[in-house]
Amino acid sequence: MSGYAYPDRPEERLSNSEREEAVARLSEAQIEGRLTPAEYDxxxxxxxxxxTRGDLAPLFADLPDAAPAAASAPTLLGGPGMVPPPSAGTLPAPARTSRALGGRVGDTIMALTPFIALGLFFWFGFAGGFAWSWLWFLIIPIAAIIIYGPGGKPDSER
Structure with a gap:
């Protein structure tokens, strides 16, 4: 919250979105237990x-800096690198980590496995007969067990 406590250009006027972002930061401070409900109001x-930006400085002077991840991101009051706050429809998707063995490579291999099984089915089917070539489709669950593990706990418990 240092961007609000020590603005670069305190005389510059605020936009409505900057005011709302400041209120959102104050709300975060209240949720963290740094402000009482009366102080927040x-x-x-x-x-x-x-x-002006200087009018916000006393509101954030006694609050600690934002989290390290947020501190590295550009803030509205950060100077030349100003960015508008994201609207509700443009929020970035949360980062998804893969459970697959090998990460994204494992995910890619698993996505290609059905196509490989289909190719092997036709190749061996035309070469030697289709009676037993259906067994190639068993590669799909076998690959899934190898790549993702048998059963196990849901993602939330890992």
């Missing part, structure tokens, strides 16, 4: 009434 009202 007072500071949120002051943030909504703020005209």
């Amino acid at each position: 007072q500071r949120a009202a002051s943030a909504r009434a703020a005209a």
Whole structure:
């Protein structure tokens, strides 16, 4: 929250979205237990009434800096690298980690396995007969067991 506590250009006027972002940061501080509900209400009202970036500085002076991941991201009050806050429809998707053995490579191998099984089915079917070539489709569950593991716990418990 240092971007609000020590703005680069305190005389610059705020936009509505910057005021709302400041209120959202104050809300995060309340959720973390750094502000009481009464303090939050007072500071949120002051943030909504703020005209310049300097008006926000006293509201954040006693709050610690944002989390390290958020501190490295550009902030609205960060100077030349200003970015507008994301709207509700443009929020980035959460990062997804793969459970597959080998990560994304394992995911790719698993995605290609049905096509490989189909190719082997036709290749051996035309070469030696289709009576037993259907067994190539067993590669799909075998590959899934090897790549993702047998059964196991759901993602949330890993």
